[in-house]
Amino acid sequence: MMTVQGKKYMSDFEAKKAILDIGRRMYDKGFVASNDGNISCKVGPNTIWTTPTGVSKGFMTQDMLVKMDLNGKVLMGRWKPSSEVKMHLRVYKENPDVQAVTHAHPLVATSFAIAGISLDAAVLTEAVLGLGSIPVAKYATPGTDEVPDSIAPFVNTHNGVLLANHGALTWGKDIYQAFYRLESIEYYATILMYTGNIIGRQNLLSCDQVNKLLDIRHKLGITAGGIPPCAIEETNMRDVVSAADARPAETAAPVLKGVTSIVRPGENLAPTGCGCTGVTRQVLPAEEVKPVQAEALGKAKEEIIAEVVRRVTEQLN
Ligand SMILES: [Zn+2]
Incomplete structure (x- = not known):
């Protein structure tokens, strides 16, 4: 590290080493395909090291990196910087406290960017603390000045942004x-995809709970991030146990340990009527058992016995 005008910056060596390290992690995590993505890091008030165009971020070497000033002039390096470095330069210009910028196309976040849905629900404590809400910046053609213009409004108020369809x-x-x-x-x-689109249910944190997290965020020195919408009432202040566990002991049906019974003892299985091809057990309703038949059967039995007795008596006589 080195200090310039009272501010600490990474040295050239540290910054280049860190960019290669982050590039490998980005590639290994599947955040980028082919030569996608870019990374930059400040090494002085007006200088950055950044990644080259046309190279996989998982396979970079130090000689491929490019040193530039914040006006986009190349100061060192033989490779061409990414055309997307324009948005990095704009972030540094808009917010001088920023020391590094990363850009990638992670699958789920990019899918939200394509759907035009911001990451903006108070569902996860860590996300409220570290990120807040993540807006979607309007669509801009990659490589043009439209891209830096689209992200500029969020650089001082948020910690990151989704780029529409990008x-x-x-x-x-x-x-x-x-x-x-x-x-x-x-x-x-x-998490938003799993809870919102797969499980289909999200218990939002209440505004009280979010306020407490915002206090912690402030104490951590995070001054930007946006505040996701919260629930007026608490939805998560009760223990959730299974229905079988919740039944009072005296009325609970015997349940085998470690087994969840689907049909409890004493319960009749109604005909499913589901039209499915599996075997279904049908229990006839009680009124369909006809007592008349039983009576008739009893009478017939008595008559047979009487007939047998009559014939045996005849033989004996
Ligand atoms: Zn990109």
């Missing part, structure tokens, strides 16, 4: 925070 962009006080935010965005998006 991917995710994060920034931080150092390169690791920027990358961890990228990881957290993908994790948050995955």
Whole structure:
């Protein structure tokens, strides 16, 4: 590390090493395909190291990296920087406290970006603490000045943004925070997909619970992040146990340990009528058992016995 004008920056060596490390992690986690994604890190008030275009971020070497000033002038390196570095430069210009920027196309977060759905529900404590809400910046053609313009409104108020029909962009006080935010965005998006679209149910944190998390966020020195919508009433302040466990002991039907009974003893199985091809057990309703038949059967039996007795008596006589 080195200090310039009272601010700490990574040295050239540290920044290049960290960019290669983050590039490998980004690639290994499947956040990028082919040559996608880009990373940059400040090494002074007006200089950054960044990734080259046309190279997989999992296979970079130090000689491929490019040093630039914040106006986009290449200062060092033989490779061409990514055209997407424009959005990195805009983040640094808008918010001088940012020290690093990461960009990738993680599967779930990018799917939300394609659907135009922001990551904005108070469902996960860590996401409220570390991210807040993640908006979707309007669509912009990659490589053009439209991209930096689309993200500029969020750079001082949020910790990252989804790029419509494109991917995710994060920034931080150092390169690791920027990358961890990228990881957290993908994790948050995955949780929202599972709960919202697969399980189909989300118990939102209440506004009281969110307020307590915001106090902690403030104490952690995180001043941006947005506040996701919360529930007025608490929805999660009760223990959730199974129906069998909840029944009072005296009325509970015997349940085998470790087994969840589907049909409890004493319960009649109604005809399913589901039209399915499996075997179904049918129990006739009590009124369909005809006592008349039983009576007739008893009478017939008595008559047979009487007839046998009569014939045996005849023989004996
Ligand atoms: Zn991209």
